[in-house]
Amino acid sequence: MKRYTIDEFRAEYPDNDACLHKLFELRFKGLVCPKCESVKEFTRVKNRRSYQCPNCGFQVYPTKDTVFEKTTTPLTYWFYAIFLQTTTRNGVAAKELERQLNICYKTALRMSHQIKLLMADKSIGKLEGIVQIDECYIGMNLKNLHRKQRAEMYENNESKFDNKTGVMGFISDDKKIKFEVIDGSKTFKQRVKNNVSKKATIVTDGHLGYSGLNLHHVKHEVVNHMANEFKRGNYHTNSIENCWSNLKRTIKGTHIHVSRKHLQKYVDEVAFRLMNRDRQDEMFDIILTHVVS
Numbered sequence: 001m002k003r004y005t006i007d008e009f010r011a012e013y014p015d016n017d018a019c020l021h022k023l024f025e026l027r028f029k030g031l032v033c034p035k036c037e038s039v040k041e042f043t044r045v046k047n048r049r050s051y052q053c054p055n056c057g058f059q060v061y062p063t064k065d066t067v068f069e070k071t072t073t074p075l076t077y078w079f080y081a082i083f084l085q086t087t088t089r090n091g092v093a094a095k096e097l098e099r100q101l102n103i104c105y106k107t108a109l110r111m112s113h114q115i116k117l118l119m120a121d122k123s124i125g126k127l128e129g130i131v132q133i134d135e136c137y138i139g140m141n142l143k144n145l146h147r148k149q150r151a152e153m154y155e156n157n158e159s160k161f162d163n164k165t166g167v168m169g170f171i172s173d174d175k176k177i178k179f180e181v182i183d184g185s186k187t188f189k190q191r192v193k194n195n196v197s198k199k200a201t202i203v204t205d206g207h208l209g210y211s212g213l214n215l216h217h218v219k220h221e222v223v224n225h226m227a228n229e230f231k232r233g234n235y236h237t238n239s240i241e242n243c244w245s246n247l248k249r250t251i252k253g254t255h256i257h258v259s260r261k262h263l264q265k266y267v268d269e270v271a272f273r274l275m276n277r278d279r280q281d282e283m284f285d286i287i288l289t290h291v292v293s
């Protein structure tokens with residue numbers, strides 16, 4: 001597998017100007033000036049984060065309306081943080097960003113959350129084909145919690161006795177993956193209907209929350225784990241179960257504590273990583289294209 005290396009990264013993005021130019025190319029390459037309709041290429045305005053039409057001076061701002069617009073953190077830091085996200089097996093923790101970039105923890109955590117938001121692939125519609133569906137429960141490790149985080153949990157009505165959060169997962173046979181944090185707002189069946197095409201064949205275990213879905217979907221295969229059945233013909237839930245071990249490893253291994261409020265970002269990140277694991281060399285660019293879409 002081809003890998004995007006730190007040497008290639010450094011050569012491509014030696015400074016803030018190079019990062020800004022990448023954003024300019026992603027957003028405005030080949031832009032016809034909206035003011036004077038000139039097709040001449042826009043040029044960089046010195047000491048400003050903008051490019052201008054050489055004919056009439058109309059300016060465009062590559063960071064406008066992006067996560068980079070209002071931040072004082074240099075673009076090189078952001079790009080390096082994204083690079084780290086794509087080259088580490090389970091993603092990079094905020095603590096690690098704090099150390100490597102020598103920034104305060106609050107900034108590091110904010111960057112880390114923003115990058116996760118960028119990783120989320122919002123373009124995936126309802127899954128088609130054969131779709132495995134399952135849920136897993138992530139334990140929030142309360143004893144590692146800082147006093148302040150614990151106080152926050154109580155404020156959000158997260159009881160210390162109820163410290164597991166469910167995630168529902170969907171994986172299609174063409175390897176598209178969606179994870180959804182389970183809150184009280186929807187039933188299992190509603191979540192399935194929202195994420196899976198009517199025309200799909202769905203495969204679940206015997207959980208009662210899934211019963212009745214055969215009325216909605218073309219086919220519903222139930223693998224009865226309770227009766228020690230793990231495969232029914234060609235139908236199984238092994239792929240989604242592999243996703244769970246990945247998800248648990250990432251959350252346990254990299255992040256000391258994930259609060260319920262932020263869990264969706266973390267599971268989106270894991271989904272992104274699983275879907276793109278065979279194209280590590282493209283992950284960096286894919287994330288950047290999400291910046292501007």
Ligand SMILES: [Zn+2]
Nearest residue numbers: 033036053056
């Ligand atoms: Zn112009």
